[in-house]
Amino acid sequence: MIEIERLTKRYGNSTVVDGVTMRVEEGSIAVVVGTSGAGKSTLLRMINRLIEPTSGRVLIDGQDTMSVPEDELRHRIGYVIQGYGLFPHRTVAENIATVPRLLGWNRKRIADRVEELLDLYQLDPAEFANKYPHELSGGQQQRVGVARALAARPALLLMDEPFGALDPVIRAKAQDDLLAIQRRLGTTIVLVTHDMEEAFHLGDRIAVMDQARLLQYAPPAELLTRPAEAFVERLVGSAERPFRLLSLSTVRDATEPGPASGEPIEASANLREALSRLVWCGRDALPVAGADGAVMGRVSIDGILRFGRPSR
Amino acid sequence: MTRPSSLLRVAALALLAVFVTAPHLFAFAFEPLTENEAPAIYNQGSLLSLTLSHLVTVFGATLASTAVAVLLGVFVTRPSGLEFLPLSRSLVHIGQTFPPIAVLAIAVPLVGFGAKPTLIALFLYGLLPIFENTLTGLTQVSPLTLEAAKGMGMSPRRRLFEVELPLALPVILAGVRLSVVINLGTATIGSTVAAKGLGEVIIAGLQSNNTAFILQGGLVVALLAVLIHDGLMTVERAAARKLGGFAGVS
Numbered sequence: 001m002i003e004i005e006r007l008t009k010r011y012g013n014s015t016v017v018d019g020v021t022m023r024v025e026e027g028s029i030a031v032v033v034g035t036s037g038a039g040k041s042t043l044l045r046m047i048n049r050l051i052e053p054t055s056g057r058v059l060i061d062g063q064d065t066m067s068v069p070e071d072e073l074r075h076r077i078g079y080v081i082q083g084y085g086l087f088p089h090r091t092v093a094e095n096i097a098t099v100p101r102l103l104g105w106n107r108k109r110i111a112d113r114v115e116e117l118l119d120l121y122q123l124d125p126a127e128f129a130n131k132y133p134h135e136l137s138g139g140q141q142q143r144v145g146v147a148r149a150l151a152a153r154p155a156l157l158l159m160d161e162p163f164g165a166l167d168p169v170i171r172a173k174a175q176d177d178l179l180a181i182q183r184r185l186g187t188t189i190v191l192v193t194h195d196m197e198e199a200f201h202l203g204d205r206i207a208v209m210d211q212a213r214l215l216q217y218a219p220p221a222e223l224l225t226r227p228a229e230a231f232v233e234r235l236v237g238s239a240e241r242p243f244r245l246l247s248l249s250t251v252r253d254a255t256e257p258g259p260a261s262g263e264p265i266e267a268s269a270n271l272r273e274a275l276s277r278l279v280w281c282g283r284d285a286l287p288v289a290g291a292d293g294a295v296m297g298r299v300s301i302d303g304i305l306r307f308g309r310p311s312r
Numbered sequence: 313m314t315r316p317s318s319l320l321r322v323a324a325l326a327l328l329a330v331f332v333t334a335p336h337l338f339a340f341a342f343e344p345l346t347e348n349e350a351p352a353i354y355n356q357g358s359l360l361s362l363t364l365s366h367l368v369t370v371f372g373a374t375l376a377s378t379a380v381a382v383l384l385g386v387f388v389t390r391p392s393g394l395e396f397l398p399l400s401r402s403l404v405h406i407g408q409t410f411p412p413i414a415v416l417a418i419a420v421p422l423v424g425f426g427a428k429p430t431l432i433a434l435f436l437y438g439l440l441p442i443f444e445n446t447l448t449g450l451t452q453v454s455p456l457t458l459e460a461a462k463g464m465g466m467s468p469r470r471r472l473f474e475v476e477l478p479l480a481l482p483v484i485l486a487g488v489r490l491s492v493v494i495n496l497g498t499a500t501i502g503s504t505v506a507a508k509g510l511g512e513v514i515i516a517g518l519q520s521n522n523t524a525f526i527l528q529g530g531l532v533v534a535l536l537a538v539l540i541h542d543g544l545m546t547v548e549r550a551a552a553r554k555l556g557g558f559a560g561v562s
Contacts, residue, residue, distance in 0.1 A: 050463060074465030085460025088555050089478045099464050134555075148464075158463075 007056035031203035084145030122305035226312035242308035260298035264289035365508035373434035384447025407436035430502030438491035445487025449480025482552035
């Protein structure tokens with residue numbers, strides 16, 4: 001768990017981060033969004049002390065980060081930046097081994113861990129371990145960047161625009177991969193982005209920042225239904241609101257008893273996808289299939305639309 | 313590296329080796345350049361030993377330049393040394409603009425005749441390319457890479473030795489190569505202050521108006537320069553290859 005308390009950063013007369021207080025629960029993803037220059041990256045970089053706060057403090061599992069030597073603190077916190085900053089003179093395996101090597105793990109343990117991570121990221125160790133970063137595609141570099149950050153099993157992962165350099169198709173895949181791995185490892189993640197779509201897709205809670213201040217820190221649905229300020233409402237996009245809300249619920253939530261014809265839709269799909277399917281194939285309802293493929297009911301346009309409004 | 317060019321290299325090396333060990337074999341080629349039955353081949357000492365002492369002088373001076381220039385380059389790119397950057401730049405540039413022959417003139421009264429004044433002149437003359445390339449090499453390291461290194465908890469020392477210097481290496485090596493090649497030629501003037509080297513052959517030729525001597529001295533220096541340039545270039549390429557391209561400055 002991370003507790004950020006009245007964290008402030010000033011450069012001369014300008015305040016870059018102004019008294020931000022927020023708490024990120026163990027194993028959850030907090031996404032920080034805002035326009036450029038809002039102070040998102042500075043906030044993130046104060047957590048691993050790449051930037052020293054002017055005032056306020058950060059507690060990780062109750063321990064003040066200022067009480068730990070900075071390099072030691074960073075060994076325990078994974079850090080992924082846009083462009084990844086892979087070491088161009090080191091192989092994929094050596095890049096991933098960076099923090100374990102700093103921690104003095106033995107050779108065998110490092111080699112095992114590197115292989116495990118390459119497997120986890122669907123990069124065949126035989127093919128990729130000895131490649132250099134310039135021989136990888138953008139998507140592969142991104143995966144190596146995240147694998148490197150996770151190498152020493154940090155409980156906390158900081159990510160600054162980690163998908164910013166990827167094209168939309170690979171980006172969606174990379175986001176899903178991150179979610180899958182996060183669910184599996186239970187890592188706490190603080191992620192900075194300016195992409196609202198990404199924030200709603202990944203965030204358990206979303207922090208909206210503007211001009212150095214934290215305007216609202218809430219679960220995605222609350223951000224849509226009860227925006228704290230006009231800026232938040234503008235940022236989440238009034239026209240997009242119903243659709244974003246739909247994307248936060250799954251077909252399972254809207255499943256009703258009754259028959260329907262057509263190709264079944266999976267219960268784990270979100271309602272936005274379901275609505276899109278219904279509109280496209282011109283039906284009023286579709287059968288819903290569970291994970292085992294058995295039909296468990298139906299989902300209708302009326303049923304879906306009720307989830308696109310705040311009062312239910 | 314193509315086959316014909318490596319063949320050319322081997323041929324040049326063979327020519328050089330045979331010429332310095334058995335120069336009399338080439339007497340026929342130099343005879344037309346002599347007048348009044350003067351000797352066609354340098355006869356006041358062994359070409360081989362002169363070549364070796366020439367190389368020792370040049371490499372000794374370059375080694376010292378490299379050590380000082382790289383240390384200085386590293387120091388002025390650290391936060392604590394940043395304010396010395398303009399000062400050290402001017403100092404190194406003075407070393408380059410001051411003519412080596414003038415350095416000799418000043419150094420001889422201080423340290424006497426022989427190899428010492430030559431070493432001092434070459435040392436000063438060789439600093440600039442290595443220092444400037446060290447600065448270029450260190451400052452061109454991607455800020456993203458450094459940010460990542462810092463973010464993973466690498467100490468400043470580790471960042472320097474494990475990230476910055478390896479990434480700057482090809483560019484630093486290019487500076488060393490430049491320095492060596494310049495000094496191979498410049499070292500010939502050391503013979504005016506009695507340093508052992510190939511300058512002796514050239515100066516003997518100038519004094520006795522013997523073109524054959526001048527040509528022999530010049531030829532050996534030129535062959536050395538070409539071969540060493542080539543060899544260092546290969547090392548640089550190897551260092552740059554895995555960085556994803558040839559980053560050397562030629």
